[in-house]
Amino acid sequence: MDPVIIVGAGPVGLALALALARQEVPCVVLDEGPGKDEARPARTVVLREDTAALMERLTGVRLAHAGVRWAGWRSMRRKQVMCEIPFGDSEPAPLHIAQHVLTGALRTALAGERLVRIAVDSRLDTIEQEPSGVTAHTRGTTGTWWRGSYLVGCDGPRSTVRKLQDIRFPGRTAVERHAVAALRTELPWHDEALLHRVPPWRTSGPSAGEITARPLPDGVWRLDWLLPPGKELVTPELLLTRVRETLAGWTDGPTPPYELLDTGVHTVHHRLARRWRADRVFLAGDAAHLLGALGTHGLDEGLRDVDNLAWKLALAWHHGPHDALLDSYQTERRAIVASRLRAADQALPLVRGGGGLRSYVPGSARGHDVLLMDGHLGRGALGAPGTYADSPLAPGRLEGEVAVGTVPGSAVTDVRVTAEDGTFVRLRSRLGRGALLVVLIAPGTGVWERRHWVSAGIMPRLAAAVSALPHPAELLVAESYPGAAAHTVLLVRPDGHLVTALSGVRPADLYAAAEAVVGGTPTAGAGAEDGSGESAGDGTRAGARADARAGSR
Template sequence: MDPVIVVGAGPVGLTLALALARQDVPSVVLDEGPGGDAARAARTVVLREDTAALMERLSGAPLGESGLHWVGWRSVRRKQTMREVLFGDTEPAPLHIAQHVLTGALRAAVAAEPLVELAVDSRLDTIEQESSGITAHTRGPKSTWWRGSYLVGCDGPRSTVRKLQDIRFPGRTAVERHAVAALRTELPWAGQALLHRTPPWRTSGPSAGEVTARPLPDGVWRLDWLLPPGKDLVTPELLITRIRETLTGWTGESTPSYELLDTGVHTVHHRLARRWRVGRVFLAGDAAHLLGTLGTQGLDEGLRDADNLAWKLALAWHHGPRGTLLDSYQSERRAVVAARLRAADQALPLVRAGGSLRSYVPGSARGQDALLADGHLGRGTLGAPGTYAGSPLTPAPSDSEARVGTEPGAAVADVRVTAEDGSSVRLRDRLGRGSLLVVLVAPGTGVWERKHWVSAGIMPRLAAAVTALPHPAELLVAESYPGAAAHTVLLVRPDGHLVTALSGVRPADLYRAAEATLGGPAKEQAAVNAG
């Protein structure tokens, strides 16, 4: 069968290609440039803990050594600390990393992956689609035609794929602008990110509002100043003035020492493609959506696009297309991104104008600073990763369902589990292999060797039920899971989202849930595809 064609060799495209390769699906990545990513210290990304773990699994690189997991977060208004968060085992830290470093790690993994072909200097200009596959043409030094099974546009905001498919990309331009500087200096909050609103050294005008400092390794910081509305140029003189007055205000030194490494202007756009799938053509990342207000990173959502799509394409590549399964990519991911854009569009005018947020944030104790901090940290109304509760892959309600600490459709907790070979691993380590995961919560098994309990109690019946599922599945055992009673059985998708939790071993209900996760019964899917 023909490979999947991935258009765009940024982090999202490379992630998708590697995720497909882990599930034995070949791909061709079309890179319109000569390869590589320009080193820009001021172009950085913040990844939630689970997305950072995904990047480490696929790249095989310890990104925590080339990026920085923050020690904590501090929110300050004028001279008063409003909120301080310290990260640790119960409060996972985001990862802040330069984008070119992340891209370099992914490119190195692609270079070592025989199932991925990277075609540089290959600019897409034609897509021809038929029922059996895709034909794409690229121009450049090696102008050629490519044959593929599916094509995914990961080619950024000006996506050629999106334009060739005539997909509208409505939204708002320049929602916010930030002046950005990357510099090496010493600040009083080593390893802590900082949001400073209404700093006392700027006392009037919209430009007084906000500055954010995010630490990177080797004493480097990325500073972002919220700019007033308009299109005024950010001159070098203006930026130097901002740097000096900010560092002076924070350190108390009249001539603070710093090394300026890079500068830029970050403009936030809010856009959402009308469609994310046209037959065998898909959109992902910035080609499908633009968002990034309040510290939330569009790249983090783009990587989730790739993770969501990879296992569905892999299943279709190996076993034939399932219309409901492939359609669910748009249903799930577009709904999540649309909800985040709506939340930002509703809250931003009130936050920036200083208005009341009680209608958006429950409880009188929370206010603007808490809302902004949560947005920056990937939590709350503005930042929390979405769930797929309304997915077309959701199984029908069952009397055997059990409540656990994770809602169906949400990402599962990363608990320690015992694998079928007897090894003890994190649940997250078993994701992305194309298999469903069945997790039995069995307190006490951790103190016994696997050989003593694998054939005892309910294990043989559960193992037989797992073997009979309509798709390969791996049986895992956990000592505990948040909110779960003993003998609860969890069904988990290959991308780590909970399908359902069942009270005990219910083979028929487990089978029906797995079948729904794959898009429905195979016979129904065959009829849909034929129609």
Template sequence: MDPVIIVGAGPVGLTLALALARQEVPCVVLDEGPGKDEPRPARSVVLREDTTALLERLTGAPLARAGSRWAGWRSMRRKQVTHEVVFDATAPAPLHIAQHVLTGALRAALTRERLVEVAVDSRLDSLEQEPSGVTAHTRGPRSTWWRGSYLVGCDGPRSTVRKLQDIRFPGRTAVERHAVAALRTELPRPGEALLHRMPPWRASGPFAGEVTARPLPDSVWRLDWLLPPGKDLVTPELLLTRIRETLAGWAGGPTPPYELLDTGVHTVHHRLARRWRADRVFLAGDAAHLLGSLGTHGLDEGLRDADNLAWKLALAWHHGHHEALLDSYQAERRAIVSARLRAADQALPLLRGGGGLRSYVPGSGRGHDALLVDGHLGQGPLGAPGGHPGSPLAPRNLEGAVPVDTPLGAPVTDVRVTAEDGTFVRLRDRLGRGALLVVLIAPGTGVWERRHWVSAGIMPRLAAAVAALPHPAELLVAESYPGAAAHTVLLVRPDGHLVTALGGVRPADLYAAAETVLGGPADAETAGTAETAGTAETAGTEARTAAGAGSR
């Protein structure tokens, strides 16, 4: 079968290529550039903890060493601290990393992948779709035709793929503008990120209201000054003046020594593509959505696009085209990003309105600062990882379903599990392999060797039910899971979202949930579904009888 064509070699496209290769799907990455990225410390990204884990799992590189995990976070208004967070094992810090460093790690990992070809200096200029695949043409030194099974546009805000598919990209332009500087210096609280609103040294002009400082390794800091609406020119002289004033204000004295490394102006747009799928063509990352106001993390959402799409494309590539499964990518991811944009648009008038009755309400400033903290730290409606409760892949009306602390469709909590070979691993480490995960909550198993309990109790019946599922699944055992009683069985998608939690071993429910999360039966297989489900139940019953167990 033809490879998947990925247009764009930014972090989203490279991540998608790695994720597909790990599931034995060949890819061609069309890179319009020379295959390397210019070092730009002022162009950095903030990644949530689970997204960082995804990248480290794919690259095999400890990205936390290449970036900065903050020691804490402070929000200040004038001279007062309004919000303070200390990061630890119970509250993991986001990762702040220069984008060229992240892209370099992804490119290095791709050089070790036999299933991925990166075609540099290859700019897409046309594509054609057929029922059996996609044909793309590139111009440049390697002008040629490429044949693929699917094509994914990860080619940024000005996406050629989106334009060739005539997909509208409505939204708002220049929602926020920031002047940015990356510099090496020593600040009073090393390793701690800071959002300072209305600093007391602020002056009139385009840098008056808000500045953010986020640390990078080697005493490098990225500073962002919010600019007022409009197109005021940010001159080098004005930027240098603001750098000196800001550093002096935080130091409480003369401007400390600093080395200016990079500057820029970051403009935030809010846009959402009308469609993320056109037959065998998909959009991901900035080609599908633009967000980033109020501290929200646009690239982080693009990486979640790649994680969501990869396992679905892999299933379609290996087992045949499945409309419902592929349609679910747009249904799930577009709904989450749309909600994020809607929350930001609702908060913007409060935070950037500059007056009105709300500004006189006692405590309103502190509440507004809390909204900004949500965006910057990946919390609340502005920033928390989204779930898929209304997904077309969500099973409904399962008799044995029970509640746990993780809502259905949300990312699972990363707990320690025992793998099938008896080793202890993190649940998150088993994601991204294309298999479903079935997790049995069995207190006490962690203190016994696997050979003592693998054939006891309900394990044989559960193993038989897992073996009968319509897709490969890995059986894991956990000592505990938040909100789960003993003998609860969790079904987890390949991208780490909870499908269902069942009260005990219920083979028919487990099979039905697995079949639903795979998009339902393909048209040609519909007739055999009832018979297969019955076989799963029968296999489970026989195993239960043989083991003399069967507690639900």
């Protein structure tokens, strides 16, 4: 079968290529550049816990050594500290890393990947679709035709893929503008990120009123100044003045020594593509959505697009078209990004406006600081990872379903589990392989060798039920899981989201949930009858067959 064509070699496109290759799907990445990235210290990304873990799983690199995990967060207003948060086990620290370092780690991982080809100096100009595949033409020194099974546009805000598919990209332009500088200096907050609103100095004329400082390795900091509305020209002189007055203000004295490494202007747009799928063509990352006001970071959502799409494309590539499964990518991901955009648009007038609640509600300034903090730290409506509770892949009500500490559709907690070979691993390390995960909660198993309990109790029946599932699944055992009683069985998607939790071994329920989460039967066989005369799409009958098989072993 033809490879998947990925247009764009930024972090999203490279991550998608790695994610597909890990599931034995060949890819061609069309890179319109020379195959390497310019070092820009002022162009950085903040990764939350889930996306940082995804990048480390794909690259095999501990990215904390290439970036900085914040030791803490503080919010200030004028001279007053409004909030301080230390990061630890209960509050995972975001990871701040230069974008060229992240893409470099992805390129290094791809260099040894036999299933991925990166075609440099390849600018897309034509896409042709047909029922059996897609053909793309590129111009440049290696201009040619490329044949693929599917094509994914990861080619940024000005996506050629989106334009060739005539997909609208409505939204708002220049929601916020920031002046940005990367510099090496010493600040009073070692490895702590800072949001400073309404700083007490006003020596440079109209003040931005909000400054963010984020640490990077080797004593480097990225500083962002929110610019006032309008088209104020950010001249080198103006930026140097902001740097000097900010450093002097934070250190309560003359401007401390600093080395200016890089500068820029970051403009935030809010846009959402009308469609994320056009038959065999998909959009991901900035090609599908733009967001980033109030401290949110768009790359997080682009990487979550990758995590959601990769296993679905891999399943369709290996087993034939699954339209319901492929359609769920747009349904799940677009709904979450739309919700984030709505939350930001609703909060913007309150946080940035001159009046609003501030004029009428005591303490509203503190509420605004909390909103901004949520955006920066990936919490609340502005920043928290979304859930797929209303997904079309969610199974209907199951008789044996029970509640645990994770709501169905949400990302599972990264507990320690015992793998099939008897080794202890983290649950998150088993994700991204294309298989479903079935996790049995069995207190006490962690202190015994696997050979003592693998054939005891309910394990043989559960193992039989797992082997009868309609999609490959890995059986894992955990001593505990938040909110789960002993003998609870969790079914987890390949991207780490909980499908359901069942009380004990219930083969029919487990089969029905597994069949639902992979979109039912392949498109070509939808509604067809199997050899027994039963409809393969009937989850009840299929589950009953699984129950019978499991009971006979």
